[in-house]
Amino acid sequence: MQDTTIPHLRKQGNALQLIVDGKPFLILGGELHNSSASSMAYMAPIWERMLALNINTVLAPISWELLEPEEGMFDFTLVDALIQDARTHNLRLILLWFGSWKNGTSSYVPGWVKQDYHRFPRIPIRDGRSAEVLSTLAEANWQADAAAFAALMQHIRTVDNTHHTVIMIQVENEVGIQSDSRDRTPAANDAFAGQVPQELMEQLKEHQNELAPEVLQSWMAHGLKASGTWEETFGSGPDTDEFFMAWTYARYIDAVTLAGKNQYALPMFVNTWLRHPTNKMGDWLHGSSLPYVFDIWLAGAPHIDFLTPDIYVPNFSEWCERYTRRGNPLFIPEMFPDVSGARNIFYAIGQHNAIGTSPFAVDGIEQPETAPLSQTYASLKQLTPLILEHQGRNVTIGVLLDKNHSGFTWRTEQFELNITLDSTWRTTAENGYGLIIALSPDTFIGVGSGFGISFKPITPGPALAGLRSVDEGTYDAGKWLPGRRLNGDETDQGHKWRFSPLGISIQRCTVYRYE
Ligand code: DGJ
Numbered sequence: 001m002q003d004t005t006i007p008h009l010r011k012q013g014n015a016l017q018l019i020v021d022g023k024p025f026l027i028l029g030g031e032l033h034n035s036s037a038s039s040m041a042y043m044a045p046i047w048e049r050m051l052a053l054n055i056n057t058v059l060a061p062i063s064w065e066l067l068e069p070e071e072g073m074f075d076f077t078l079v080d081a082l083i084q085d086a087r088t089h090n091l092r093l094i095l096l097w098f099g100s101w102k103n104g105t106s107s108y109v110p111g112w113v114k115q116d117y118h119r120f121p122r123i124p125i126r127d128g129r130s131a132e133v134l135s136t137l138a139e140a141n142w143q144a145d146a147a148a149f150a151a152l153m154q155h156i157r158t159v160d161n162t163h164h165t166v167i168m169i170q171v172e173n174e175v176g177i178q179s180d181s182r183d184r185t186p187a188a189n190d191a192f193a194g195q196v197p198q199e200l201m202e203q204l205k206e207h208q209n210e211l212a213p214e215v216l217q218s219w220m221a222h223g224l225k226a227s228g229t230w231e232e233t234f235g236s237g238p239d240t241d242e243f244f245m246a247w248t249y250a251r252y253i254d255a256v257t258l259a260g261k262n263q264y265a266l267p268m269f270v271n272t273w274l275r276h277p278t279n280k281m282g283d284w285l286h287g288s289s290l291p292y293v294f295d296i297w298l299a300g301a302p303h304i305d306f307l308t309p310d311i312y313v314p315n316f317s318e319w320c321e322r323y324t325r326r327g328n329p330l331f332i333p334e335m336f337p338d339v340s341g342a343r344n345i346f347y348a349i350g351q352h353n354a355i356g357t358s359p360f361a362v363d364g365i366e367q368p369e370t371a372p373l374s375q376t377y378a379s380l381k382q383l384t385p386l387i388l389e390h391q392g393r394n395v396t397i398g399v400l401l402d403k404n405h406s407g408f409t410w411r412t413e414q415f416e417l418n419i420t421l422d423s424t425w426r427t428t429a430e431n432g433y434g435l436i437i438a439l440s441p442d443t444f445i446g447v448g449s450g451f452g453i454s455f456k457p458i459t460p461g462p463a464l465a466g467l468r469s470v471d472e473g474t475y476d477a478g479k480w481l482p483g484r485r486l487n488g489d490e491t492d493q494g495h496k497w498r499f500s501p502l503g504i505s506i507q508r509c510t511v512y513r514y515e
Contacts, residue, residue, distance in 0.1 A: 002265070007167040009267050009305060009329070013392025015353035016306075016329035018267065020092070020167050024388040026349070027167075027356020028377045029094065031059035031334055032363050034102075038066060040081040047089045052368035054377035057167065058091055059333060059358045063098040063108045068148045071112050076155050083156075083165050094333075094358070096170040097152070099145045099256065103174045103273065104285045106134045113144060120144065123188070125180040133177065136248040136287075137187040146259035157264035169266050170333060171257050174273040174310065175249050176285025181241035183248070192244055196233050200247060201226060203299035210326060214292035215243065238281055243296055245287025250300025257303040267305045270297075271333045274313045291322040298326060310334035310360070316344045317400055320352050329353070334360040342372035343400065343433035346448055349380065350398030350435025353391045379447045379504050382475035383437075386445060390437050399451050401432035414441045415465060415511060416456045422501055423452070424492070429501035442468075444509045450501035452492070455511050462513035467494050470509045480508065 002008055007020045017024040030053060036042055037060040050058055060082055068074055079095075086093045098108035106114070106122070113120045114132070121138040122130050134141045149171070160166050177183065182192065204211065204219065205226070211219075218234040219225075225233050234240040257268050275284040284290075289297045289307040297307055308331050309323045316335075324330050330352040335341045337359035348354040365371045380387070390396050397410050399419055407420035417436070422429040434448015446453075455465035470491050473482040484490075486507065491498055497509045 006161060006264070007164055007266055011392070013394070015392025016327070016355070017388065017391060018167065018355045020164055024391070025092075025167065026380070026384045026388055027057045027092075027094070027331070027358065028055055028380055028384075029057040029059055029356050029358030030055045030337070030362030030373070031096070031358050031360045032061070033361050034061060036363050037061055037082055038063065038078065040078065040085065043082075043085065046363045047085055047091070049363060049365070049368045050091060051089060053362060053365065053371060053374045054381055055362065056092060056381070057094060057356065057358070058086060059094040059096055059170070061096040061098045061173075062152060064100075064113075064145070064148050065108055065110045067152060068110050071110075071144075074148075074151050074155070079152070079155060080159060083160060083163075087163065087165050092164075093166045094168045094170060095152075095156070095166055096173060096333075097149055097256075097260075099149060099172050100134045100141060100252070101172050101175040104176050104178050104288075105132050107132065109134065121185055121187075123177065123180075123183045123185060125177070125184070131179070135183050135185045135188060136245070136252040137183060137185055137191055142252045142255050146256045149256050150259040150263050153260040153263035153266075156266075161264065166266065169260065169268045171253055171260070171268050171270055171304065174271055174285060174288060175253070176273065176288035177245060178285055179282050181238040181281065181286050182245050188248070191248070192230055192241075194229065195227060196230055197247070198227070200296065200299050201233075204295065207295060207298075207326070211295050212292045212325075214239065215295055218243070238286075242286045243293060246289070246293035246296040247300050249287045250289075250297045250304075254301040254303050257301065261303055268303070269306045269308050269331060269333070270301070270304055271308045271310050274309055274311065274319060276313050291325070294322075294325060294328075298328075306331065308333050311344070312336060317347060317351070320348055320354075324352050329355050331355040332357045334358065336360075337362050337365055337373055339372040342376040343431060345373075345376050345380070346433050346435045347398035347400040349387060350396050351400075352398070353396070375504050379506055382506060383445070383447055385478040386437055386439075386475075387435075390439075395438040397436050399432055399434045399436065399448055401451055402430065410436070411458060412438045412441070414457060414459045416458050418454045418456065419451055421452075422450050422498055424489075427501075431501070432499070434499055434504075442511045444497075444511070445506070446497070446499065446509065447504065447506045448499045449504045450499060452496040452498040454496050457513050462515040464514050465511050466514055467491055467497060468510040468512040470497055470507055472505050472507045474506060482508070
């Protein structure tokens with residue numbers, strides 16, 4: 001049974017929302033550089049910078065090596081200080097468990113694990129060298145990780161189960177094998193030569209109509225077998241190696257996650273290093289929760305609440321789409337912290353009901369008060385109650401336009417909106433970004449920059465649509481405070497609801513029909 005007094009996930013329409021203190025919460029987050037949270041003195045000036053960025057949630061690592069410097073001896077000093085300092089600054093935390101793997105390697109495991117490589121086996125890769133990567137197939141590895149993670153979650157429950165400063169947990173960081181397609185320890189070779197576990201086969205069968213094409217095609221090409229070895233079922237080659245690795249990572253991480261959830265069941269997720277379009281075999285992390293092995297991860301890690309992408313690659317919108325299959329909610333734990341990230345955030349939230357976003361390395365942003373991220377979050381902070389109220393109800397869209405994708409249409413109850421890059425007789429914007437919410441059939445609220453909207457009726461009645469009123473303004477604690485009435489050049493003489501490229505504005509627009 002889910003404990004609904006602590007942060008948890010809840011459905012609203014077709015969205016999954018994060019509930020904190022009984023209310024939906026939108027994460028306007030930021031992840032710290034990897035080592036920042038290992039020293040509270042180093043962190044001291046950073047907290048104010050987070051506030052200047054209008055961040056409400058800091059994603060901060062907790063490393064196994066510092067938590068359990070000696071086997072069974074836990075040191076919670078850093079965890080306690082982090083939670084305390086976050087509370088002082090009225091910030092929430094997502095804790096990132098740097099356990100067995102970080103970017104595929106095991107650099108954050110304690111020294112006593114690193115040194116005892118007989119007890120805690122690593123993987124040998126193709127050239128025979130041993131890599132500093134713990135094997136997923138060794139029971140001692142996951143048991144040691146799970147014991148430490150359970151101790152962490154037990155401690156968080158003790159110090160935080162009434163405050164809820166910690167709202168979610170990321171389990172491990174960008175797992176997978178680089179430089180080889182699979183683990184080649186004796187235990188891994190045995191498992192690979194054995195049968196595909198029945199739990200996986202049953203899940204694949206149950207979801208056959210919604211599987212990612214890569215798994216489905218390999219399975220179909222080998223006769224859609226109900227059982228068999230990995231190679232009998234999917235063929236031999238790097239794809240099958242990757243399916244196998246995905247399963248073993250998912251099972252390992254699920255065991256760690258369950259041990260933690262048994263102590264304190266916060267929402268937990270894994271993140272993914274995305275495969276760049278130019279990557280060749282061995283360049284990416286084989287077995288990580290990439291879209292084409294999504295279904296294997298969902299089958300293998302039922303205690304993980306959702307899978308997430310770290311988006312540093314082109315085609316932002318496509319990746320968002322690929323991570324919202326099979327009811328997976330979108331949360332982006334890492335993305336660029338610069339102007340491109342600041343634009344993309346609107347799209348993730350507007351188009352995909354994202355639980356939130358968390359650009360990486362936000363403590364390194366210079367001049368946080370004026371940074372693009374600060375401006376994005378300042379506007380989204382104002383709109384948060386409206387965004388959350390309308391999530392999952394199909395009345396919100398995200399806008400992300402550039403010269404290769406300069407427009408699209410959106411049909412609401414009564415109108416078709418034609419949304420294009422803002423253009424005047426003098427210039428056309430290079431980027432358009434924002435989000436729009438249809439508050440009622442004829443009233444819209446929008447935020448963003450560099451795009452314009454014209455309306456066309458799509459239901460019986462007067463055939464033309466006009467702008468009745470357009471106001472820019474702000475929201476203060478959910479209350480609309482109108483500023484300028486926009487007309488004339490600002491609305492292209494009544495033809496377009498425009499968001500000037502000169503900054504981010506929040507505007508409210510009402511539409512009427514005539515003939
Ligand atoms: C992705 C990782 O998840 C982060 O921890 C960090 O290493 C960045 N890449 C690179 O800066």
